[in-house]
Amino acid sequence: MHLKIRKVDRRTVLRGVLQGTAVTVALPLLDVFLDDKGTAYASTGAPLAPCFGTWHWMLGLAPGFWEPTAVGAAYELPPHLAPLQPIKSKINIYSGMHVFLDGKVNQNHYSGAQAQMTGMVSKNGSDYTTSIDAIVGDHIGGRRRFRSLEVSCSGDRRSTWSSRGENGMNPSEISPLALYTRIFGPDFVDPNSATFTPDPKVMVRRSVLSAVADERRVLMDRVSAADRARLDQYFESVRDIEQKFAAELERPAPLPSCTVPALDEEESLGTHVEQVRATHRKFATLLAYAMACGQTQVINLSICGGGGGSNSLSSPGERKVHHSLTHEEPLDPALGYQPKCKEYAEISMGFLTEFVQTLDGIREGEGTLLDRTGLFVFTDHGDARVHSMQRYPIFTAGSAGGRMKTGLHVKAEGDSATRVGFTLQRAFGVPNSSWGTESNETSKPFSEVLTGLAG
Amino acid sequence: MLRVLRWSVLVAGAGVWAGVLVGAQAMDTIYTYVRLSPTQYQHVIHDIFGRDIVVPANAVEPGVRDRGLLALGGRKLALSGAELERYNLVAWQIAAQVVDPARRATLIGCTPAAADAPDEACAAGFLGRVGPLLLRRPLTDDELRRYVDTARAATEALDDFYAGLEAALGRMLVAADFLFRTESSTPDPAAPERLRLDAYSRAARLSFLLWDSSPDAELLAAAGSRALMTEAGLREQVDRLLASPRLERGVRAFFSDMYEFDKFETLLIDSETFPEFIPSVEADAREQTLRTIADHLLNRNGDYRDLLVTRDTFLTPALAALYAVPLARSQELGGAVPWTPYRFPDGTPYMGVLSHVSFLSLHGHPGASSPTLRGKALREKFLCQTIPPPPADVDFSAIEDSSTHRTVRERLDAHRTNRACASCHRMMDPIGLAFEGFDAASRHRTTENGAPIDTSGELNGQTFTTASELAVILRNEPAVTSCVVDRAFSYGTQRMPTKEERGWLTALATDLRGSGVTWRALMRRLALEPDFHTIPAADVRAER
Known part of the structure; x- marks a missing residue:
């Protein structure tokens, strides 16, 4: 798969935006500034909104080689996690946990990640329910243009783990240019602009969506019981878009850390490592600034192979891609692991480091964007070589607005991997007493990583 | 529309219907939803507005595969916020093309008294014509009124009649009844375990199976006159659809x-x-x-x-x-x-x-x-x-x-x-x-x-x-024929066959093995079979 796109500049993308009624609103000077620490609006004292994200990579890590020996803060990163050294103090590592099938067929590369994202394992590969990003997003989400943003770095739109309701998958954006246009294109309202001009066409589009939403009661009254949830989801989505337009019609609060990122000249989509690296880098920047600019509070990124996607990292000229290698590369008798698979895993860990550093590189007063973000980092198998559902490598990054400690290794031998997702929900104040189904249900957050600010 | 017996009368003493009653209230008609596929979406737009209307690539998601078919997954699919955002964008892109000055004379069918003011007669004429083609059924007077109101309000806001039509069409293109194929059905008095599709839903099921698109005006007319509910009328329309060049689209989609x-x-x-x-x-x-x-x-x-x-x-x-x-x-x-x-x-x-x-x-x-x-x-x-x-x-x-x-x-x-x-x-x-x-x-x-x-x-x-x-x-493997017969039924009905239906599907496969597994013969047998135009009552109960 190859896609070349000509160079675009922001001027081109924005051409035509200033049409329609010219309503110019000068910003009060006071609003331009955050408080001394840069973590709250000076004018209102309201803290910057927390953000939540998921980051998925495929095919795990070599079992027995990535788990730190010590628990708590005083641990050393094993060599297989060496790429994470620059962000060690910004993340937590969780080890020892499993996904339980409870007698269901193991849908390889699906069931394990499904459990971590939704708390449940379905009977087959097509039943998927509300994911953790939607749960947390519903709780923390204020009025934002995008309820969430999903991206896949390997050219597969079906590579996504984000869903609202039954089979309401949010397809991934695969083109950084498309995402750029969606976020920072003609409909973007710069929160730091001195003027604000609401577009009357957006007003019309919002009113059209409102009219569609008004049909809810009639349609819900007549729908079959089996389709009620699906139709309800449709109207939830209508409300999302209506809210997006509403956000575009309001003068946004100023955000000094918000700048519109530059866009590279062209893009090449595919699964080759360098293609994925370049795509991931662009997506990391765009997602980070989408949050910094108040466009969304929830992001989901999949390197490759998520949900309905099946591709894995590859290298030009190599007959076997990463996925094939996990099953076919022999364990090196001296090393005890699959050397080429380790290289691919290290590449993914390098991507993670770059992503976290991108969020951490956006200063917001004394802190950074990462500080107000909680990132859930997960994979599909504990040991991809044997499709294992045990000993999953899981990470979190960021302190979720001071609600989570970082720099820790947490070990929970034999527990359900859903504990990590539940811990994040607790950190963001989601008011549920448990999460998950059957053996994957948990009511035990990792209290050792939560601070007093957690809900 | 045919008046049917009150649901409560039909189900007296039939506990099996309890789930239906809970979900749909004690109504005569049950509505179920199946999401349009990417090619169906494209074909519908092209059939109604012309092939020169650009429908962006990847405008619609293919969905999930269930038991071998995306068509079966279509009955499970919801519509996420990200998907609807894209549908909405595409809807406005299509609407803008339809009201484009180069196409107005052909597609709108009337000229407003003033280009910068509402003209409800012209708007109603256009929306009343394309509405049934898009929604696959007649619009009620109240529905048409609401769409015309949308056109009027947008015209007044933007001082542009065509921008008003664009808004009303955009609204239609994100309506649940357009993005989902709405199947309305009523209990079969002769067989309480199944629901019979009404004439318009029958027309849609036929056209999406055979043409991968919505019914044309003639098929809708056959539904409107209820000729489609008669054996002769159904046969006439099926043969007409099978003779159309559009049949190739159905073959390709399947x-x-x-x-x-x-x-x-x-x-x-x-x-x-x-x-x-x-x-x-x-x-x-x-x-x-x-x-x-x-x-x-x-x-x-x-x-x-x-x-x-x-x-x-x-x-x-x-x-x-x-x-x-x-x-x-x-x-x-x-x-x-x-x-x-x-x-x-x-x-x-x-x-x-x-x-x-x-x-x-x-x-x-x-x-x-x-x-x-x-x-x-x-x-x-x-x-x-x-x-x-x-x-x-x-x-x-x-x-x-x-x-x-x-x-x-x-x-x-x-x-x-x-x-x-x-x-x-x-x-x-x-x-x-x-x-x-x-x-x-x-x-x-x-x-x-x-x-x-x-x-x-x-x-x-x-x-x-x-x-x-x-x-x-x-x-020469018998299962090859059984497989394509079963898949065609599931594809067309977007559901799995019941135990009873498996019986006649087996008989159909046996017949075809003898006479030849030709596409038109298979499609004709399926389309004329009464079971093909039904929904098992159990399927409309809430499963979870």
């Missing part, structure tokens, strides 16, 4: 789903290992098979089973290079045309759709062939058998090591010595190995890593030595 051609979107063949597999081959390969199927089933009225053994196909230069065959370019009006009819010579390894790139490369790895994936695909796509995924925590890396087992056959033979793997691999590998004469890019070969390739095997007690011989055995 086989794209059955053969899982959506996988082409993410197909990866390593171009450094296989330089002949240039990017255009992906699209060409899909088109080769669909073109072959359409030609065989429609132009030649051929038997479906013969698709497995036909040597007739169509090639492009890129495909010819991959298959290593000489291709005389077709000339038309002095220029070369990309597709050329071609017949693989007898004795060559390429015979039937199982030797097409769309089978061999679609089911494999980017750099290597996979007898297991090919065997699995053959079982699932052509015989409708189900192969479970491998169990967790089974170590097979040692037997996958190509340094100790030079050919795939040697590695898979070792595989089948592993008890955890054997039961499933015994079903997939022997028939998949028949195709080892083709590498990951579908190029023919006779050796692997210097060792000769053995393509022999057996299926149901019949032995073969080549993929062509296996194709002949499959051609």
Whole structure:
């Protein structure tokens, strides 16, 4: 798969935006500034909104080689996690946990990640329910243009783990240019602009969506019981878009850390490592600034192979891609692991480091964007070589607005991997007493990583 | 609309209906929703507004595959916020094209008294005409009033009549009744376990099966007069639809789903290992098979089973290079045309759709062939058998090591010595190995890593030595007919057959084996069968 796109500049993308009624609103000077620490609006004292994200990579890590020996803060990163050294103090590592099938067929590369994202394992590969990003997003989400943003770095739109309701998958954006246009294109309202001009066409589009939403009661009254949830989801989505337009019609609060990122000249989509690296880098920047600019509070990124996607990292000229290698590369008798698979895993860990550093590189007063973000980092198998559902490598990054400690290794031998997702929900104040189904249900957050600010 | 007995009267004493009553209230009519597929969305727009309307690529998501078909997944799909955002964007793009000055005279059908003011008569004329075509049923007076109100309000806001029409059309294009195919049904007095589709839903089910699009005005008229609910009226419309050139779209849509051609979107063949597999081959390969199927089933009225053994196909230069065959370019009006009819010579390894790139490369790895994936695909796509995924925590890396087992056959033979793997691999590998004469890019070969390739095997007690011989055995396998019959029913109804329906589907397959599994015969039998136009009552109860 190859896609070349000509160079675009922001001027081109924005051409035509200033049409329609010219309503110019000068910003009060006071609003331009955050408080001394840069973590709250000076004018209102309201803290910057927390953000939540998921980051998925495929095919795990070599079992027995990535788990730190010590628990708590005083641990050393094993060599297989060496790429994470620059962000060690910004993340937590969780080890020892499993996904339980409870007698269901193991849908390889699906069931394990499904459990971590939704708390449940379905009977087959097509039943998927509300994911953790939607749960947390519903709780923390204020009025934002995008309820969430999903991206896949390997050219597969079906590579996504984000869903609202039954089979309401949010397809991934695969083109950084498309995402750029969606976020920072003609409909973007710069929160730091001195003027604000609401577009009357957006007003019309919002009113059209409102009219569609008004049909809810009639349609819900007549729908079959089996389709009620699906139709309800449709109207939830209508409300999302209506809210997006509403956000575009309001003068946004100023955000000094918000700048519109530059866009590279062209893009090449595919699964080759360098293609994925370049795509991931662009997506990391765009997602980070989408949050910094108040466009969304929830992001989901999949390197490759998520949900309905099946591709894995590859290298030009190599007959076997990463996925094939996990099953076919022999364990090196001296090393005890699959050397080429380790290289691919290290590449993914390098991507993670770059992503976290991108969020951490956006200063917001004394802190950074990462500080107000909680990132859930997960994979599909504990040991991809044997499709294992045990000993999953899981990470979190960021302190979720001071609600989570970082720099820790947490070990929970034999527990359900859903504990990590539940811990994040607790950190963001989601008011549920448990999460998950059957053996994957948990009511035990990792209290050792939560601070007093957690809900 | 036909007045039916009150639901409460019909269900007196029938506890089985309780779930329906809870979900839909005590109403006569039950509504269910099936999401439009990407090609259906595109065909509907093109049929109503013309083929020059640009529907952006990937405007609609393909959805999820359920029990072998995306069509079955369509009955499960919700619509996420990200998806609706895109639908909404596309709706406005389409609406803008429809009211574009270059198309107004043709598509709007009237001229407003003033271009910058509302004209409700003109708006109502346009919306009242396209509304039933988009929503696949007449608009109620109240519905039309609301759409006209939208047009008026937007016209006043933007001082532009056509911007008002654009807004009303945009609203229609994101309505639930457009994005989802709404099926309305009522209890069958003769069979309380099923619901009968009303005339408009019957029309839609027919047209989406046969044309992959919404009903045209004539079919809607037949629904409106209720002629479609009579045996003669149904037969007349089915025969009309079967005689239309649009039938090819239905064929293409069905086989794209059955053969899982959506996988082409993410197909990866390593171009450094296989330089002949240039990017255009992906699209060409899909088109080769669909073109072959359409030609065989429609132009030649051929038997479906013969698709497995036909040597007739169509090639492009890129495909010819991959298959290593000489291709005389077709000339038309002095220029070369990309597709050329071609017949693989007898004795060559390429015979039937199982030797097409769309089978061999679609089911494999980017750099290597996979007898297991090919065997699995053959079982699932052509015989409708189900192969479970491998169990967790089974170590097979040692037997996958190509340094100790030079050919795939040697590695898979070792595989089948592993008890955890054997039961499933015994079903997939022997028939998949028949195709080892083709590498990951579908190029023919006779050796692997210097060792000769053995393509022999057996299926149901019949032995073969080549993929062509296996194709002949499959051609005569009764399950091939049963499979396409079952899939066509599930595709058309977008549900699984009931136990009772399986009975007549089995009988239908038996009949067709004797008379010939031709597409028109299969479609006609399905479309005229009363069960085809029903929904099991159990399906409309809340399952979770």
